[in-house]
Amino acid sequence: MTTPAIAAHGLHKSYGDRTVLDGIDLTVPEGTVFALLGPNGAGKTTAVKILSTLVTADGGRAEVAGHDLAASPQAVRAAIGVTGQFSAVDGLITGEENMLLMADLHHLPRAEGRRVAAELLERFDLVEAAKKPASTYSGGMKRRLDIAMTLVGNPRIIFLDEPTTGLDPRARHNMWGVIRELVAGGVTVFLTTQYLEEADELADRIAVLNGGRIVAEGSADELKRLIPGGHVRLRFTDPAAYRSAASVLRDVTRDDEALSLRIPGDGSQRELRSILDRLDSAGIEADELTVHTPDLDDVFFALTGSDVPNQPKEAVR
Structure with missing residues (x-):
């Protein structure tokens, strides 16, 4: 190792x-x-x-x-x-000068420092701004x-x-x-x-x-997967198929208005295969299958007990 x-x-x-x-x-x-x-x-x-x-x-x-x-x-x-x-x-000097200052701090020879600075400025798409004060x-x-x-x-x-x-x-x-x-x-x-x-x-x-x-x-x-709440959702357009699936599958939550079934689980391949095998054996076909798993927001809240700060939707603490 x-x-x-x-x-x-x-x-x-x-x-x-x-x-x-x-x-x-x-x-x-x-x-x-x-x-x-x-x-x-x-x-x-x-x-x-x-x-x-x-x-x-x-x-x-x-x-x-x-x-x-x-x-x-x-x-x-x-x-x-x-x-x-x-x-x-340092906003008072240019981007290039910031890079050369770091090269000096690392004791790079002058020519080597300029080469490294130029390569990194190009790599980070800063060549056009290199001669401008970093404050801009x-x-x-x-x-x-x-x-x-x-x-x-x-x-x-x-x-x-x-x-x-x-x-x-x-x-x-x-x-x-x-x-x-x-x-x-x-x-x-x-x-x-x-x-x-x-x-x-x-x-x-x-x-x-x-x-x-x-x-x-x-x-x-x-x-x-540490956090409960994961489930598989099946949606049907045929009410008869919906009722048959509800009777074939165990531990489901029914939504009779939306003709959808919610089955608790982590959405693993084995679990999905088991659900589909049971439906196939009964000659039932779902119109839509979606897997819902907890996201890191759920994990964070459950593990820390902290409120999520007021940030953009994808940004939580």
Whole structure:
């Protein structure tokens, strides 16, 4: 088995009498997207700060890029990049100058720094704006420049702390494309986000943080299956077929007006086959079959007990 990009065990952090992280365990395989979800104040940013060496944990241990976080923080810093909630872009200088500044901070030779800056500006579609002050950039452009600056040091692991907060839907989807390209190139992405749709779209694995602890972890589909409410809906146009199906299938909820039946379940292949086999055996054909499963909104609410903030429809905390 390969060494995970990030492996944390029993991380603990308190501020005064407030426990922010209460012994959390995390394992992030290389070349994947790992999303950490949780309500405001759950400790997501604190976890990022600890794993990126910005603050020290009170207890527990962690390895990042194969290096012990406490014993080799410099080696960890050399392998990672961090894009925080608030942009590191300097608005008083141009996009190109921001990139060259990062190259200097990474001690790249001048020619090498210019080459890397030019390549990244082109990769993130910022060539036309490169000579303009970054203060004139849109929110999406600033975020792209922020990530481009993070990539100057060619990090193997990138921490993205709510990278699309405040972006419009188009800019958010463009950023998703950037993240997918990074992962396709072998980069590991540790993502915190307030958009559940974002985690659903991007993450290979998701952990839900609540009360300082990881209350659930798995793929988006695995988490959705934890929550009851999934069902299969059959709709009929023939009242006789509807009545026959209701008598053949067990544990159904009837809607006589809509001629539809609701069967509890997770919509798995085995379950669907069983339903269809029973209908086929009775010579009954449904006109429409749909599978309904809980979404990440349902998972989040059930696991954290938190109200969903007033955000755009696809954006919940």
